[in-house]
Amino acid sequence: MAHKHGHGRERIQFANTEDKQEFSKYPTKAGRRSLSRSISQSSTDSYSSAASYTDSSDDETSPRDKAQVNTPGSSDFCVKNIKQAEFGRREIEIAEQDMSALISLRKRAQGEKPLAGAKIVGCTHITAQTAVLIETLVALGAQCRWTACNIYSTQNEVAAALAETGVPVFAWKGESEDDFWWCIDRCVNTEGWQANMILDDGGDLTHWVYKKYPSVFKKVRGIVEESVTGVHRLYQLSKAGKLCVPAMNVNDSVTKQKFDNLYCCRESILDGLKRTTDIMFGGKQVIVCGYGEVGKGCCTALKALGAIVCITEIDPICALQACMDGFRVVKLSEVIRQMDVVITCTGNKNVVTREQLDRMKNGCIVCNMGHSNTEIDVASLRSPELTWERVRSQVDHIIWPDGKRVVLLAEGRLLNLSCSTVPTFVLSITATTQALALIELFNAPEGRYKQDVYLLPKKMDEYVASLHLPNFDAHLTELSDEQAKYMGLNKNGPFKPNYYRY
């Protein structure tokens, strides 16, 4: 799945003209993942946004030029304004309420301190949810230094709250490119402390260590990476024989995949369409391009609300599934004239072409749930004969010479990240997976993991799931000894073969 592809930081090192342009084209939404609270800010009056407004207006000094000290007296951090710590603490506390799995992990493992001795350098979005993760790692015995994987997504008050409690954080909202790498460097390159674990989201931290401090890898026991992009790079390194420590791909764990795609998109397609267009779903003719997990989620939700949904597919197995699930399988060009909504989720490029956009009916809504901004040929719409009219944030009317309007959402970028929110519960799944991957890699006996990329062991995947069951008051059944023997299973799992499809 492609939801983690982004258009900001992670491409900076390639620094060619095309990427630069792309970067500057989307100045306000650079992140690969726009997190719950940060999106909320644009439309609601949360604490954080209140705080943010304040500091953005009254303080133009770069954090790098400010001398700040936290209450315990440390200045080993760099945030927008340490005084916002109290605001940030409230945000973290609210997030904790929805992340009981992490809190539960904290409690279960706190006695044994499984991360005692771990020195973790992290590079992720810095939000209330990540703060819950970081403070869990600390509670389990780790020392952490942290930086942001995205120049826009940092919640300044949360960074302040972390710094206040002694976590060296280097991040603020609105970093420059230079700031970005400076922050990473300050995390890695510090006197008297050397990381032995890396938690990365996008691969920029890993890239920097490879480039500047390769000797650090002598002590590193493993890398945990959660983005599609970062994982892709690790596999390339591995293929090229250049991966020098074990790495864990947490992006492809079963639990995380199901939540990031099927369950999350089932809700966010409705939310994204509703917030941007106030469309009524009942009776609408909708085509969903691609019937993978994301497409399945979209189709299920839209059908349930009375839309008439058809799909396109290139893969006959997925196409047959769509048939059995009650969706007509068509080619986009066959039905494009009748459609009220066109949704892409193929992971491919140019799935909706200019020729098809030309044939859409007046008022047709077009959006992308799949792969960064490649699926709809938006570039083809930036031509002189068409007029663009922005009618709301994230909503453009493209007007043809004959007056026909096509409604383009989020300029073809990911609708669910641009126009909806990621529920804290989904972030909890991810954070718990990251924490367990760190514990596993840090504690694995010599030889269990080689210099390669690994999927999360199924047993840990199951453990992530089990930590989230109490949220639903779900009661697992336990195998009796006799049953376990009959099934040839360990009573504590793993319960399924690796090829099991869920």
Next chain:
Amino acid sequence: MAHKHGHGRERIQFANTEDKQEFSKYPTKAGRRSLSRSISQSSTDSYSSAASYTDSSDDETSPRDKAQVNTPGSSDFCVKNIKQAEFGRREIEIAEQDMSALISLRKRAQGEKPLAGAKIVGCTHITAQTAVLIETLVALGAQCRWTACNIYSTQNEVAAALAETGVPVFAWKGESEDDFWWCIDRCVNTEGWQANMILDDGGDLTHWVYKKYPSVFKKVRGIVEESVTGVHRLYQLSKAGKLCVPAMNVNDSVTKQKFDNLYCCRESILDGLKRTTDIMFGGKQVIVCGYGEVGKGCCTALKALGAIVCITEIDPICALQACMDGFRVVKLSEVIRQMDVVITCTGNKNVVTREQLDRMKNGCIVCNMGHSNTEIDVASLRSPELTWERVRSQVDHIIWPDGKRVVLLAEGRLLNLSCSTVPTFVLSITATTQALALIELFNAPEGRYKQDVYLLPKKMDEYVASLHLPNFDAHLTELSDEQAKYMGLNKNGPFKPNYYRY
């Protein structure tokens, strides 16, 4: 259904202490219906809000004190700023695209001008959608004078656009109470023009005419009323023998009811919860109090998205329906401790009591989809031992001494009107119904309607539906002569007996 009960203008005339208080308690949401665009303004950057911001900041003069003239030279209107007409025209044009039923009615009836000679005085929300209605009435031959039924809901630029084309409009956003009645008076009391039809939404216009200009009723052929409140008053007048012209209750037409309740709430419950709380629906335990049309809509949608839904009912027939639809029927007190979300839609009062609020679990979300603000005993929460914390617009955390938080949405007012939008399609159903009711009453032969309150004739109800079918590319089948005879039906309808339940 109770969605049209409001707390603002329509009670002013009773002017007792209680009502006054209630009125002032909700200064920012006085309307009985918060319309699509007006709600959007709070969270999005539509044209209109841009316009509104401008004029609210640079112009503090009361419209009553301004001399304004439209392009044709008339000054028989009173709006905020006639220069906003162009902005308003664009809003109206966009609305027209989603109200093709009215446009279609305009075309079908334009030749015969069924409203030629009609002099309609109207009192409704003044929005782009209403403008499409008003301009349809004019196209069908009517003369119209218009005022607002709500002091906050007027879209100023739309009012300007109407005034510019010659419709005498008296309305602006943020009227005072005195302004409100002054505007109504200016509509009714004008030299050389006397209304023969009344279109009302809430009953204030009707009330004013009864009180100040009873002689007007000598010429009036009928009143069309669309709100629960207004209809209720008409039935009271009728009972009391004081209704002196025929009135048509368009609130209870089949089509309008289904759309206002079942279809609209099926979508707005999701939208309202999502926008306010970013909740993930999957696996949530939800209780819906009341399994009428609103409850059915809520339950269907939530179940479809993976919530585990149970219901409460007082009516055994509805309870049995809930069983057959797969919902457990419980008493609220039996399950309150397990619930993640509590939704009221009973039309009753004190459905959720303080005692039950006390027993809710931490994080439980409570909201009302049913009846104004009576269903949840919100007053009981305004007590010293509880802390209210506003975390977003429309979202309060009520904090118990032990730290438990209950999440109260919209302070117990209607969630779908406070935190969601009404799709234009639903407004189109209502507007078309109003237009047809006006045509019917105006053209009805002597004696068809007496001094009583009537439901829309089923055939016209069917006609409203048929005008909206092209939106879905739906093709009706026609009865053959033989089939019509066999069924004992007219080929053009009505197709069902009056007691048919749909």
Next chain:
Amino acid sequence: MAHKHGHGRERIQFANTEDKQEFSKYPTKAGRRSLSRSISQSSTDSYSSAASYTDSSDDETSPRDKAQVNTPGSSDFCVKNIKQAEFGRREIEIAEQDMSALISLRKRAQGEKPLAGAKIVGCTHITAQTAVLIETLVALGAQCRWTACNIYSTQNEVAAALAETGVPVFAWKGESEDDFWWCIDRCVNTEGWQANMILDDGGDLTHWVYKKYPSVFKKVRGIVEESVTGVHRLYQLSKAGKLCVPAMNVNDSVTKQKFDNLYCCRESILDGLKRTTDIMFGGKQVIVCGYGEVGKGCCTALKALGAIVCITEIDPICALQACMDGFRVVKLSEVIRQMDVVITCTGNKNVVTREQLDRMKNGCIVCNMGHSNTEIDVASLRSPELTWERVRSQVDHIIWPDGKRVVLLAEGRLLNLSCSTVPTFVLSITATTQALALIELFNAPEGRYKQDVYLLPKKMDEYVASLHLPNFDAHLTELSDEQAKYMGLNKNGPFKPNYYRY
């Protein structure tokens, strides 16, 4: 709804050629309702069928010619074989387990004996379920005499069980036309006993009394009728001013209607198609003609199992509902070539014409859920160029000259009655409704009911529902005094206005 129209006994009195023919055409399925157990007999080995087989082979004497005495010594009955009473008793006991509402009514009302003094003559199907009804009436104080409304549907062993306990029953499976009227006559025309209540299903008993013993009506307090046909006749009598006692139409009670149509058909469409054709529903293109309650039930079920469903409608309101529920609204001729299954439920005639049958694709399945056997033009298929091949019971392949096969189910008769079963729960709803209607009419104060046809009072409709809620462990909420006052309702109901649509 048209499910109770039949083609057998109830038309005998009109005795014209057409009806006679129709009657003889379907010798094995004469009944207007084929009840659960009686259908089961054809395919399963229930007790009753075992019993039936036995007696049909070893005993050819007409029951009218046999002298039989029950254990208490009475011979005031005429059944196939009184010795089967024990078999029948077991059938009744099993039925009682699924008819707890009647048992509950028996218990609640047993003390007060609300039918003490009632002398009920009844004419219904005689099955285990009816026996539970009859024995309930007796337990409530009534004296009953009973006969069958259908010459084929009697369960002989159940009749025997009733006779054994002292109920004068005159009925057996396989009566001749003469037997049929003889049995009715024996029920009505008996020394020293005169009926004061009539319970009829189809109107034959009522007809006989009108024709032969009009004086009986002097004592009769009311007629309870449950079939469409019988109700239709009563309305005709009423219109003609010939109805001389109050009659209650229990067919149109809310609860009964919903169960007979929506809930029952939602299940029986699947069952009927599966048992006859073993079709896999997933991915099938299905058209449902008619989107009333029956059509809604069919569509819901088929869509849920992965079929792609479209509908036809003549009524724009129902068509709009279909749109909002996610079904394309088409004309049959537009899509007939693509359909895998065609289902009629319009209540009309010639909905599927020969011309459309000609255009169906090979293997298309055609069946009727709506109105007796008029909906599909089956007669047009009985032409020389087409070959009929019976491939299973109730399944014919109609073979076109080019080899195309259309699969016709139940020769176009009602699929759900021919090829599925009616769940006991649905029969319990009907029986309870009948019992309450009898109690109401028998106990109503002078003047409450005139010589007219009445619907079941809403409060009793609600009571029927409430008696069935314990089956689902459903807990009703009770109104507080304050709430009842606020709503203007009696705490015990009725809870809805008469026009409420459920």
Next chain:
Amino acid sequence: MAHKHGHGRERIQFANTEDKQEFSKYPTKAGRRSLSRSISQSSTDSYSSAASYTDSSDDETSPRDKAQVNTPGSSDFCVKNIKQAEFGRREIEIAEQDMSALISLRKRAQGEKPLAGAKIVGCTHITAQTAVLIETLVALGAQCRWTACNIYSTQNEVAAALAETGVPVFAWKGESEDDFWWCIDRCVNTEGWQANMILDDGGDLTHWVYKKYPSVFKKVRGIVEESVTGVHRLYQLSKAGKLCVPAMNVNDSVTKQKFDNLYCCRESILDGLKRTTDIMFGGKQVIVCGYGEVGKGCCTALKALGAIVCITEIDPICALQACMDGFRVVKLSEVIRQMDVVITCTGNKNVVTREQLDRMKNGCIVCNMGHSNTEIDVASLRSPELTWERVRSQVDHIIWPDGKRVVLLAEGRLLNLSCSTVPTFVLSITATTQALALIELFNAPEGRYKQDVYLLPKKMDEYVASLHLPNFDAHLTELSDEQAKYMGLNKNGPFKPNYYRY
């Protein structure tokens, strides 16, 4: 998945007391898969059953003792009655209409004859559907000899039709154990013909060749096995280093798995329950033990029809899926008293214990959709204090001393195979998969497959799916060259990585 475990032939060779007993306990349902038509026979009047009845009554001679010759003059076969060939041909022709994928494969590959030179010995159920497979193999160039994998499932008239066209078939309904092995032997051990491919269903043929004619394996290019049992044995052979040719496990192909489990059970759970108990699903409290593919299918269908479903799970990932899909996750013992229906689909043993059966409420229905007959502890019910009463075929009432009845279906064996049918479409998926596996193994270049067990290559899995898409008029989209390059895919597939979960 466990659907292919059976209790008949495949265990004969182990011939211990326990197996013998089990075998004789279920004399009428010995097969591991009861196929569509053979099941139908018990309840419907298909051609075949008519035929079967005839020959069973008029001919008691063993086929082994009869001299029969087909029209071309060959006697190299052994069937019940070669004269039934015409009946059988009609059955095959009807099956062909639902197996267009095989017919299509026949046409596509007929020119190139990919099986020219193949000598296939097959051991499967012998039914109309298998006949379509066999005749496809012949059309593609193969020579075939065939025998039955089950002593009861052979459709005699189909065997006759195959023999008539020259396929040496050795099989009849009601073989003895000795007959069974004699038939296998006659297939393998024939003068002048030596098999080079094996198609097996259950492993008995493979077992026999291993035991009696191991030298045959020198020429054999591969084994294709479709049952769980047979596949299990092959893996054991492989582990033990005794597998001497490549084997293909077609049981675990994606397409076959989804259809055998999710899609098939979604329909058969309803069908199986309805045919046996006439239960109404609406409002029923149902517990489904196990939320794998079978459980997911059951839950989806029952929920859609208004049942209130909860589940049990041992695997936290599946449990979390159940939560997100809207099902409460409980332990069986917590809720057993409230349940109306208990369904097992865990693949485990003793999932429903006697203690739980003791606590069920009166009328509770218990059935198994999962693993042979181990899931419900039926043995514990065969104790003196309980009375068994057979009320219908496949339906037993177990009566407790206090009168409580539990309704046990199919004596705890697989409900979907005992009381429902397998749609021809599902059999078509399986047969097409078998054909493609044979083509692949027969044509694979030296070295592609070693002496191991292989899954069907994903590309062929996709091909099976694509051959079935025309049934749904589904139109696949093709990748453009540019898109294929972007995705790194071959335009003809495979389209997904091996670990993809669908």
